Amino acid sequence: MCLLLAGAARVQQIVVEGDEDVEVVLHDRRIYVQIKTRIGKLAAGDISGALERFNDIRAKHANGDRPGVPSFVIVSNAALNGPLEKQLASADWPKDVKLHWSDGPELKEECLPHPPRDLADAVSKCSELASQLPYALLRPETLTWKLSSQVMLASAGSPPRKSHSFSSAELPELFEQLIVQMQEMPAPPTVYRAQINEPALLAEQPVRIIVGLSGAGKTAWVAEAAQHTPLPVTYIDVVEMPGPALASAIAREVAGSMYGRSTGKLGEILLPGASGLDMLGTLSVTLGKEGLHANVVIDNAHRIPATDIEAIVSRAPNMRLLLLCQPSSEVAALEARFSIQAEALSGWDEDTIAAATHNAGCIANFADCQRFSRLTGGLPFYVVNAAAVAARDYGGSIESFCEDVEAQTHIVETAQEIILRRAFEGFSTDVRESVAVLSVADVALSKDEATKLLQGACGLELKGAAARLRSLPSTGALELIGMTGLKIHDAMRMLGRAELTTRGADLEKKAREVLRGIIMRSIREDWSIGKLNLLIRLFGQLGDAMILVQFATDELFHEMGVWPEIEPYLLAIAADEAAEAGIRLWALDGLVFNDLRTGQTETGETRIDAMKALLDEHDLGEDEWLAWGMKRMLLKSMVGDAEGVDEMLGLVQERIPAKAEHMRVFRYNRAVAFFKLGDNTTAIAEAAQLVEEYYDVLGLTPEDVIGRNPPQLRPFLPKDRDNTDQLKHLADTLDLLAQAAGKKSQRSTMARIHAMKFYELAQAYSSFTRVGMDLVDELVWVNDFESARYAIERNIFPVVQAIGLTSDVLELRALYAVVLAYCGDHQAAANEVRRLAPYEQAMAPGHREAFQDQKQIIENVRRYGGPPQRRVDIPASLQALFDQRSGVRPTIEPRKKVGRNERCPCGSGQKYKRCHGR
Structure with a gap:
């Protein structure tokens, strides 16, 4: 702003980062400006150093070492606190020193601007001044940013600004030069949203x-x-x-x-x-x-x-x-x-897509934005156009738009289809067929897997399939992932799927059958959520109903974030009156399990009644009856029906097999029922006894677990059997014990930490995340905010990132924002809230209310401050959790700021400046 005011004020020279932040040289005097930016009010201690430097500079002028009369200005965006106001009004305040702040009185210096409130205000005021220059070809915002870049060079003393200064004689050339540089450059979008890990514009390479x-x-x-x-x-x-x-x-x-x-x-x-x-x-x-x-x-x-x-x-x-x-x-x-x-360019991430779709009038949660990204490749133009279509023709529902496009039942073409079809129709028949077949996979395949898919689906020899694969990269249809993976580009897959449909049901079915075998083999060697999602869809598309029912009745599949893929097929099976009664009952059992897990008691009760009707009408076995009985008992406890719980407990106990494992499962469910009914004492006693028994079954003691992370615990487990169920049941029981014990309890802290370890061993990642958030809540409850932040950044975020869970992402990030605020990192907390805001409308009602409460907490902590960080040594039990991945004990001291070029602590793999520091 000083540069833009310099001409009218007859300034001879402006110096940045010399003796003071800014120095304005006039004909007969020199103004030294010290700039202070504060969140709170400006205090005397904030400017004491500046006043001392002013004394030294004043002496140099008095001795004749410097020409002109000096004057000094301290400018700030923050108002003065009470003591500083009194100091300013006192008789001994230096007459040649003036204080200038955003809401303060105007300073009668035409070469100095009124202090802006923040960076956005500064950019706005600079642009307003730039708009008054007689160079209409240059956008004011462009001149503002270009001058900012020149000032940064001068501040660092970089060529051609080694002197840190700008002379009045060169200002017209500087403004004019910028017009020449930019007049041929296309204008950027009014709102520009950065893509993932954007490359630098300038580099050393030729x-x-x-x-x-x-x-x-x-x-x-x-x-x-x-x-x-x-x-x-x-x-x-x-x-x-x-x-x-x-x-x-x-x-x-x-x-x-x-x-x-x-x-x-x-x-x-x-x-x-x-x-x-x-x-x-x-x-x-x-x-x-x-x-x-x-x-x-x-x-x-x-x-x-x-x-x-x-x-x-x-x-x-x-x-x-x-x-x-x-x-x-x-x-x-x-x-x-x-x-x-x-x-x-890697396209927009989910948060950016959420912001763009929100601005277009659409509603989308995190999973919807992931799905939208897969359909559009995250490419900005395609995202914006598809969002406009969704807003116009689908009531703003991104979920509905995605379902229609994936099913190839949409009527309105998107710009993506129109633009890419031109390229697609220019491909040879063989290339189009290859793209169509490979489009059935939305996860990266290895070169050998892709070759086998082309061989099996298209009836090709090895050499022919390999030749087709080699021809694809130059078309842009094939995307290379890392050193060994490849898949059809997300933006192109829509056309590939449509092409596959036109080539007949036989080719489509054959491609899916071949891919099913490839993914089943691949998933044993390199498991991922993406592959599991794809495999479930393939089972559903190929009519493998029983396998899907087995998935749904296995608790671990509810832990992996794949429920949205299974649910549509289970609904169809449960409603199919021509299907076997047993298969329908187990499909209902899987649906009820999810209903009770998510608190949907009314829907759960309807489906439990449907299970009972199947039992009454058909000759089904004891396992089917027990599945119904256990679910009905849990439902009764969730709605507070103590008599109904007692009735079902008696019925189930009579029919439960007299085997230790079956009895432990029954006792656990009975303890859960007591907990739901509010009988914490009974629940704690039963859970504590079960924990001891599960430790015995696994050959462990609590002392074995302390100080060891999951990989170190695995060698202690029995070698002659699959321990997954016992690990999951032990973790569930520890979680129940923690919930019944409540917060502010050493017992609950220990139980949650141990539960997280066993959930990780059992690969029950959804429960791992949920219990981790409970642990963070508990740490916040006792004012141990630094440990809460450490637990999220070093333990929970890496698991969520690595596994690709989506169901708990928004809730976890909202909790993280609260923890950041309590840790005093208010800007990071505000940034996280800003990125979550576009998802708010699509949140479930309970989550939305919680998010609104969390935003209020963050604002209150920013304005009034939070409770002090608890200054205690980390308990050994909590230290065991921290040691899981880092192996380094964290200190409970004020956290150092994360470097902008360091990896973001959220586990995204991106630099901090491009992720949570953005």
Whole structure:
């Protein structure tokens, strides 16, 4: 702002980061400005150091070491606290020192702006001043960001600002130069949303390639990034340009951008009759003499032959080319010629998609945004267009839109389909068939697995399938994942699925059957939630009802976040009157299990009655009756019907097999029923006894568990059997014990920590996350906020991230925001709340109310402060949890700020500045 005010105020020079933050040099005086940014009020202690420095500077002026009369200004966004107000009004306050704050009186210095309240206010005021300059071709926001970049260079003393200063004589050229740099650059979107791990616009390499499908946001990324770089960037779109003309175009645009205001330079570079390459060579030499490089962005570079690009690079070593390309054979040729690897824009993450769909008037939860990302590839243009379609034709429901598109029953075409179909229809028949077959997999396959899928579905020999696979990368339809994985690009899969449908039911069925076998083998070697989701869908599509029912009645499958995939098939089986009664009952059993797990008692009661009707009408076995009896007993306890619980306990106990394992399961459910009825004493006694028995069954003692993480505990388990059920049951019982014992209890803390370890051993990740959040709640309850933060960042987030759970993500992140606020990291807490806000409308009512309460807590802690951090040593039991992954004991001291370039502690794998520090 000082730069923009300098001309009218007749400022001679502005210095940044010299003796003071800003120094304004006038004809006969010098103003020293110290800037203070605070969340709370400004206190005397905040400015004591500045006043001492002012004394030293004042003495240098008095001794004649510096010309002019000094004056001093302290500016702040924060108002003064009471003691500082009194100090300012006192008689001994220095007459040449003025305090200036956002809501304070106006300072009568036309060369200094009124202090902004925050960064957004500063940008707004700068843009307002910039709009008054007589250069209408330049957007005010663009000038603001470009000047900000120049000031950053000067603050660091970087060339060409080694002196840290700006003189009044160069200001017109500085403003005019920026117009020249930006006038050819496309305007960025009004609202720009960053993509995942965006690459830097400027780099040292002579040639870089950014590759992405049409709609990936390449041009928008360049336009936005160019606003924030201090160096000139020349943009050239070669969509209609022949290759031989490119050298001339680059020479003309770069020379005009960098030397258009310099007398004689253009005449030396743009010689009459010289070829484009000759002019480019002369320009490169001129740049080299001045120690400069020209940064050139070439859009649609895939349309230019690789030989023409190579000629430019060889003649102009002081040019740095950034090539924006769509996938094509020319990209592969460019990579080979320059021995480089193309970079890609990775699309929007779920939070960004949520924000974009929310702005379009849509409703989506985290799982919906993940699904939407898979359909659109997360590519910005496709996301925005599809959201507009969902808002217009699906009542704003992203879930409904996704269901329709995945079933290929939607009527309105999206821009994604229209744009990509042009490329798809240009593929050969064999390539289209290969894309169609590979589109049945939405997880990465290995090269061998993809080859086998093509062989089995298309009836090809090994060599033929391998040849087809090799031809796909250059089309852009195939996405390479890491070093060994590949899959059809998410944005292209929609067209592949449609193509598969047109080729007949036989090919579609064959492709799914072959893929089912491949995934069943793969999942044994490298398990993932994505593969399990795909396998469940394949079982459902191929009519394997009994397998799906077995999944649904296994508690562990409810732990892995795959319930949304199973539920539609179970509903269909349960409603199919032609199906076997036993299969229908077990389908209902799986549905009831989820109803009771999620508290849907009315729906659960209806389905339990349907189970009883099947038992009455058909000759089913004892296992089926016990499944009904246990569920009805638990339902009665959840609705507070103590008499109904007693009745069912008696009936079930009469029919339960007299085996230890069956009796332990019965006793656990009985303890749960007592807990639901409010009889915590009985529940604790029964749970404690069961815990001892499960420890004995597993050959463990509680002492074995303390200080050991799950991998270290595994060797202690029995080797001659599968221990998964016992591990899960022990964890469930420990969780019950913790819930019945309540908060502020050493017993409940120990029980939760041990439960988390056994849930992890049993791969019961949903319960692991839920109990982890209970533990965090307990730590917050006793004011141990640093331990709560550590538990989320180092234990819960990594598991959720690695497994890909979606059901608890939003609840966990909302809890994390509260913990951040209690830890004093208010900006991080506010950022997390801002990213969660677009999901709020789609949250379940209970979760939405909790989130609203959490937002109020965060605001109250920010305004009034929270309770002090509990200063105690970490209990040995809690230390055992912390040691699970880090092996390093955390200290209960104020947490150091995470470095912007460090990995984010949430476990995303991204840098902090691009994740929770954004």
